[in-house]
Amino acid sequence: MGAQTAVMQENAGRAGPDLNTQALRTDARRESLRLLALLSPSLLLVFAIIIVPIGWLFWLSLFDEAGGFSAANYARFFEQASYIKTFVTTFKVAFIVTGACVLLGYPLAYMLSQLPRRAASICLIFVILPFWTSVLVRTYAWLVILQRKGLINSWLIDLGVISQPLSLANNLSGVVIGMTHILLPFLVLPLYASMKTIDTDCLRAGMNLGAGPVATFRQIFFPLSLPGLASGVVIVFVLCLGFFVTPALMGGGKVNMWAMRMEQTTSLYSNWGAGAALGVVLLVVTLALLGLFQWLLGARATGVWSSR
Amino acid sequence: MSIAPSALPIGMRGIEKRFGSVPVLRDLNLDVEAGEFLTLLGPSGSGKTTLLMILAGFVRANAGSIRVGGDEIITTPPHKRNIGMVFQNYALFPHMNVFHNIAFPLKQRGVAAAETAERVEKALDLVKLQGLGERRVDQLSGGQRQRVALARAIVFEPRIVLMDEPLSALDKGLREHMQIELRALHRRLGMTTVYVTHDQREAITMSDRIAVMNGGRIEQLDKPESLYARPQTQFVASFIGESNFIPVECRNGSVWYEDRRIHTAAATPAAGQYLMVLRPEKLRLLATAEPTSGVNVLNATLSDIIYQGDSFVCYAVLRDGRQLTLRDYCRSDVLAKMPAPGQPVSFGLDAQDTILVAAD
């Protein structure tokens, strides 16, 4: 401190553009260090729990079982039919679930955006509550509803619609229904938020110009809601790719998805190299999809900007 | 004006500030006298707020020295600078009532409860908010909030008070009223005050001196009346009051506009190109027969006359296409000389009203 004052006094006597530059630079550095100190515990934790293990796993994935440096762990994905089947299943489920979420979520978000505020916030509770309810609880609920002796089957049999129970759980349909239920809020919430920002005056103008409700929706509202829809779709799709709990509990061992494959390879067979390779590819695909989306949205946003 | 014993002069030297690579303040030097009301006046983006933030210690300059009294404070943290600050949006603490807002600086200094109550009371008196101590901030009008912010900034008797466009959120009537009150308060307390505004009338009404800022530099530092009467740059001449400019040239010790010699009261400046400042209210309408010794005559073509009740504005075009504006009162002798639009007209400018500024 004393030394610093001395430096300052010395500098103060000297006129010129570099007055106190050194002291100010030191001060700026100290301020940055203070902010870094606030950040460092969080950054350290994230670094230790996410970056280090993933980096380590990536390193492991570059070696084959004999310990030699090779791409065997990755080449396997193209060679073994079981891996290919896993990827196909995963993407199939992801597409179906995302599609189902769009079909169910778009009308819901549209309705919410058109309701008066009070009604909308009450309805929103029904979206947010499941969002914050444990995935396990909701998966369990669907097991109860869909299984062989579950609610749906017993109702249908009681009503005489069917005589043999339908197999709804422990197969693809169970997984799709459960995942759709769990991921639907991830689509509805961003979509609703973006729909709320659509200017009603814009729509009113459309109707005043003679467009009917359907035309107004198709030509004005729907295009304006697309960015929100796109971000919901990307989130849901990406979450599907790495989903574990529901397929593990509701797939009945028949729906083998990417995350389950990772769990089996590491926990059951302790093949860390192979499991790690699966994880690395999953991460890359996830980041690529998110990056692509960001890029498209960014390009679109600037496009709108420059056309103004 | 009484100078409060705690009032201190400020000396700023070589202040440089860049945001990224964009220079916002460039080698700025400014001296504020103890107890003075000095205003930073300039268009938006000229760096006024940045300079004030550097003074208060919220923004770090890249270089420079700030001395308050004899002490260098450029790296002193804000809470040790003992500078009161009023923000444009007041920044009152919404979770505290008026009393606690004003008592905040006293609490930080460990002032005893009884004395705090007394001093807050006195501050409330000063800003004419007696008895409002228990009000919540959101129950106050804009003007009252402004006063609370002011009371809070002066209750701890700071050496210096800084205000960043404190009146710009008020409506016109209240703003003019507050200008007078602020001025009176300053007369009474005599603290060194640096005030920021982009409103030239406000600056002229309130200040002892005005520093006109442009592009991160101080163009001119002067008393309000001198700024108007003797602007030193084209920017100052056009920012303070209205002006038209015509190019003139100095050669052989006299000033020339085209082939006409210009009479000046001041000494002729060094040879070179200058601009002559023509204030609308300094120009006179000349009858053709009028004798013109010692008066500069400008011949132009009248393009339009606008009557504004008690006064009128004439627009005319010089031969080289430059616009001239003249404003005068609607006296019958003036109106009698008035030609019709499209006709030639002569404007007179007295030698002592002739101002030359360097061309930018």
Next chain:
Amino acid sequence: MSEDVGLPISHRQRLWLYCLGGLVLLFLIAPSIIIVIMSFSDSTLLQFPPQQWSLRWYQTYFGSLEWRDATIVSVKVAIMTVLVATPLGTAAAYAINRGTLRFNGTINALLTASLIVPVILIGIGTFFLYARIGLNNTLTGLVIAHTVQALPLVVLTVLSGLRSYDMNQERVARSLGAGRVAAFWQVTMPQIRFSIVSGALFAFITSFDEVVVSLFISGGETTTLTRRMFNALRDQIDPTIAAISTCLIVLSVVLLSVAQIFGRRH
């Protein structure tokens, strides 16, 4: 945005939309309601509506040492996660909000990484790392892993609070003589405390409901409630789980209501 319906289309014309939206809402909420009702059933069979009512599944839940231990572990871990993640996340949000650091974007991305990285990968990675440093099956390990997952929520919630807060207030407090810490505690903190509380609640739910990572790194003494439930569900469908699920749903409702109330006061 106006209070009323945005467009001059009558409610009647929208009837189909309300029906469709209502059905989707029903789809979202029905499973939880069914579970709550079933948890009071007297039967081991899954009948709906139940023929007889009882609290026997709750008695099984609270009477079972295993379930109780797992619940205690989960509560402990969740509370510790809140105690760690809230101050860390708040400090980080404060620093990010200043926005003066050169790598602000990168820092932001890092702190929200656990929202983007697939959870299964975090689970495997953490297990792999913990195996080497002996943190598997420990409370510490669980708290650290859950903190990393809760951090982004705390950071984002507090950050949104800070964004709607006027930093000039903290500046003014500093000019009035308050040091950094005093200015934060006396001026900033009281005004963003609702965001901080919301962030803390989100951290609690995140930790308490966390399944995938806990599956890998908890076990034995430190088996969390969710891990035990997962294993129970893998074997057979035990109605006790309906009772536990009801408790979890109630917990979510309570925490969300608290967050909602705080949010409204804000």
